[in-house]
Amino acid sequence: MKIKSLLLLLPFLISGCAHYSLAPSEGRPIGDLYSVESRIAWSRADEGGIELWTIDGPLLEALRFISVKDGDPLIQTTDKDARVPRFRAHMTPSEVTEFFVASLRTISAGIDTHQLSKGMVDVRRIREGGIDASSIHVRNLRPASFGRLPGFRFDFDFLSKEGLEREGIALGAIHDGRLLLMVYTGTREYYFEKHRAEVEGVFSSVQIPK
Amino acid sequence: MRFCRILFFLCFVCVGCLSCATPRGAPGALDDIQPGQRPDPSSDEAGLWLYMDRIESRLKSSGRVITDPSLNAYVRQIVCNLDPIHCADIRIYIVDTPNFNASMAPNGCMQVWTGLMLRAENEAQLAYVLGHEMAHYLRRHSVQQWRTVRNTTSALAFFSLATALAGVGFAGDIATLVAVGAIFAYSRDQEREADLIGFEMMAKAGYEPLQAAEIWRALMAEEEAAEQSSKSIFFATHPTSAERIATLKDMAEKTSKSRDSWIRGRQEYMAATKPFRMSWLGEEVQKGSPKTTGVVLNRLLKSEIDPPEAHFFLGELYRLRGEGGDCETACSEYRKALEMGMTRPEIYKSLGMVYWRAGKKKEARESFMEYLKANPDASDRRIIETYIHQLR
Numbered sequence: 001m002k003i004k005s006l007l008l009l010l011p012f013l014i015s016g017c018a019h020y021s022l023a024p025s026e027g028r029p030i031g032d033l034y035s036v037e038s039r040i041a042w043s044r045a046d047e048g049g050i051e052l053w054t055i056d057g058p059l060l061e062a063l064r065f066i067s068v069k070d071g072d073p074l075i076q077t078t079d080k081d082a083r084v085p086r087f088r089a090h091m092t093p094s095e096v097t098e099f100f101v102a103s104l105r106t107i108s109a110g111i112d113t114h115q116l117s118k119g120m121v122d123v124r125r126i127r128e129g130g131i132d133a134s135s136i137h138v139r140n141l142r143p144a145s146f147g148r149l150p151g152f153r154f155d156f157d158f159l160s161k162e163g164l165e166r167e168g169i170a171l172g173a174i175h176d177g178r179l180l181l182m183v184y185t186g187t188r189e190y191y192f193e194k195h196r197a198e199v200e201g202v203f204s205s206v207q208i209p210k
Numbered sequence: 211m212r213f214c215r216i217l218f219f220l221c222f223v224c225v226g227c228l229s230c231a232t233p234r235g236a237p238g239a240l241d242d243i244q245p246g247q248r249p250d251p252s253s254d255e256a257g258l259w260l261y262m263d264r265i266e267s268r269l270k271s272s273g274r275v276i277t278d279p280s281l282n283a284y285v286r287q288i289v290c291n292l293d294p295i296h297c298a299d300i301r302i303y304i305v306d307t308p309n310f311n312a313s314m315a316p317n318g319c320m321q322v323w324t325g326l327m328l329r330a331e332n333e334a335q336l337a338y339v340l341g342h343e344m345a346h347y348l349r350r351h352s353v354q355q356w357r358t359v360r361n362t363t364s365a366l367a368f369f370s371l372a373t374a375l376a377g378v379g380f381a382g383d384i385a386t387l388v389a390v391g392a393i394f395a396y397s398r399d400q401e402r403e404a405d406l407i408g409f410e411m412m413a414k415a416g417y418e419p420l421q422a423a424e425i426w427r428a429l430m431a432e433e434e435a436a437e438q439s440s441k442s443i444f445f446a447t448h449p450t451s452a453e454r455i456a457t458l459k460d461m462a463e464k465t466s467k468s469r470d471s472w473i474r475g476r477q478e479y480m481a482a483t484k485p486f487r488m489s490w491l492g493e494e495v496q497k498g499s500p501k502t503t504g505v506v507l508n509r510l511l512k513s514e515i516d517p518p519e520a521h522f523f524l525g526e527l528y529r530l531r532g533e534g535g536d537c538e539t540a541c542s543e544y545r546k547a548l549e550m551g552m553t554r555p556e557i558y559k560s561l562g563m564v565y566w567r568a569g570k571k572k573e574a575r576e577s578f579m580e581y582l583k584a585n586p587d588a589s590d591r592r593i594i595e596t597y598i599h600q601l602r
Contacts, residue, residue: 085498088532092563093593098530102496135273141590152593163273 020045023053030065033180034147037205040198048075061186061195063202068179074103089177093152096172096179097138101156104136135159146173146180147206157188167192171203240350245295255316255353262315269303269321276304276324276486284482285322285340288333291415292341296348308493310429312339314347327483328490329428329506331513333475334412334421342408349407351400405454409461418472419462426455428509435501480515487516491523500531518552525557529564537564555585562597575601 023044029035030051042053042063051065052058068074070089085102088095136158144153151173158166165188172181184199186192249255269275276282281304290297299318309325320343322336330336346352396404405422413419430452466472483490494503504527510520525543528536544561562577578598582591 090567092566092597094559094590095563098496102498102530105496105498139589142592143596159273163271165273 031067033067033175033178034206034208036065036182036202036207038198038202050075055195055198056191060191061184063182063184063199066179066181066183068181070177074100087179089174089179091174091179093141093143093154093172096152096174097141097154100170100181101136101138104158144171146171146175147208149173149175149208151180153203165189169196169199171206175208240354242348243296243299243350245299254356255350258353258356259317262317262319266301266303266315266317266319269305269319274306276306278304278485281482281486284478285336288337289320289340289344291417292337292411293344293348296344300344300347306493308490308497310432312343314343316347316350316352318347320344320347324486324490325494328487328494329432329509330425330479331428331476331515332421333479334417334473335425336479337415337417337475338408338412338422338425340408341411342404344411345404345407346396346400349400349403351396351404354400355396401454405458406461409458409465413465413468416469416473418474419465420459421474423455423458423462426458430455431509432502432505435505436499488519491516491519492526495523495526495530500527503527518547518550521547521550522552522554522557522560525560525564529560532567537568540564541568553584555581555588558584559594562594566597566601571601 020043023038023042028037040055042055045052045054045058047058047064053063053065054061066074068087071086073084073086085099087099091099136156138154138156141152141154144151151171153169153171156168156170158168160166166185167188168183168185170181170183172179174180182203184192184196186195249259282302285302285304286297289300289302300314300320301318302320302322304327305321305323307323307325308328309323310329311323312321312326314320320340322340326339327336330339409419409422412422491507494506497503504524507520507524507527510516511524521543525540525547528540528543541561541564544557544564547557558577558581562574562581565571565574565577575598578594578601582588582594582598588594
């Protein structure tokens with residue numbers, strides 16, 4: 001009986017905890033902030049409050065819709081680490097890229113050595129990182145439209161923890177004191193380019209309610 | 211008869227004393243590892259090596275290892291100066307991570323983190339830290355600890371941790387290494403022994419003995435300033451103390467008289483690390499531990515190492531922290547860097563952002579214009595032009 005229960009649980013353990021549903025291609029709202037459209041259907045999941053879209057799986061490529069309020073960190077973490085960088089509404093786009101990189105470094109590379117030394121390791125936090133944050137390089141920060149808003153976009157690259165090369169592009173704007181960011185990442189080999197045109201379509205489809 | 215008994219007893223004591231020389235140290239100490247030695251495949255030590263071999267294999271492909279041949283040859287030369295006999299058995303990996311750390315796994319895998327290389331002021335200081343870690347390897351301390359913890363509740367913690375972390379990639383492996391280090395935190399006696407052997411190795415190789423206490427002292431200052439959650443990985447496994455520094459200083463004063471000249475190797479060290487120092491400084495600032503990074507940068511300035519760069523990155527530290535008064539301090543540091551002849555274009559962009567934050571629009575605009583003038587091909591040129599436009 002016990003073995004049977006374990007076998008029933010196995011598919012869930014293998015596929016991970018995220019629950020995916022299909023993102024409709026037309027007029028998909030991102031929270032109550034804006035909506036986007038896509039020519040194709042994506043699988044969507046809630047990744048700790050962040051809307052995540054993917055076609056081949058988030059380890060290969062993923063489009064994330066991030067929204068950060070003034071004073072909040074980029075990604076909410078389980079521990080109340082005061083050192084997590086916080087977004088400020090007065091940031092310039094250059095400072096937003098610094099905030100972006102610093103946040104990923106903190107989340108991914110910031111294994112709490114004090115906790116480790118005490119034997120209190122949040123393994124989930126290490127698993128969640130997924131990227132080797134010390135390898136992130138941002139480039140080509142430039143003005144871009146985020147729907148009707150003046151915004152910015154930038155490119156970046158980094159390595160996964162296993163040393164796999166990845167590429168990323170991000171489109172963002174600051175609206176009503178809130179950072180809106182769409183971030184697409186994928187493996188440099190094949191997957192990043194595979195869906196890039198679709199992502200560009202999503203980027204250019206942003207509708208901000210008046 | 212009685213005399214014979216006493217003679218026999220004395221012989222026994224003498225033989226016992228001779229055997230004390232190897233192995234040295236506490237009860238349970240093992241023989242030193244011999245050149246080319248591998249553990250018996252059926253032993254528990256072989257299992258430990260196998261585990262470390264797997265971690266080393268991931269480390270190699272992690273993309274974090276600096277492969278620059280000159281820098282690697284330089285560090286290898288220091289290791290070979292310290293121990294020419296075992297140097298061929300040691301595989302060195304310079305890991306691009308902005309934390310102070312060096313470690314040696316029992317299988318001969320040595321990690322030297324760039325955070326250590328940034329902090330060392332000269333070759334002798336790096337040599338001492340490497341010698342200390344090599345002493346743990348030569349004395350097989352981690353194997354001793356492995357055997358000790360197997361009989362304690364910590365062993366359960368180790369295996370559950372190792373199992374949980376298995377397969378999460380290299381960052382996980384760093385965590386594993388640190389966790390292994392933490393659980394295998396060397397005993398006070400082993401630390402003393404590594405201090406002593408590391409010190410003997412550096413002195414024998416001709417490195418200035420006083421530098422051993424110097425790097426410990428610098429690290430202790432950093433540790434005292436550290437935010438609780440950013441305590442150094444190295445200190446998690448190598449607790450320091452004023453007593454330890456005093457002992458090293460005392461040994462150094464006695465040893466210093468044995469030679470007329472010693473190698474400090476500051477020029478050689480700076481020449482070998484120069485191509486990487488800007489990048490290491492940048493990573494140090496971005497790691498998000500402003501208090502300890504401030505201590506590091508101020509120490510570099512005091513030692514007149516990278517002065518313009520240290521001023522620039524102090525400015526960056528204050529700008530990124532952005533607390534009350536930080537903008538003014540950042541401005542002051544940037545100006546000092548410029549006065550010292552720094553020509554890095556980014557300094558003007560940083561100045562522009564600080565002035566803008568302070569409401570000094572004219573100065574901000576001029577700084578951004580200076581940035582573009584100094585770096586006409588900047589990849590962020592178009593966004594900087596929008597800043598200049600907004601500041602009109």
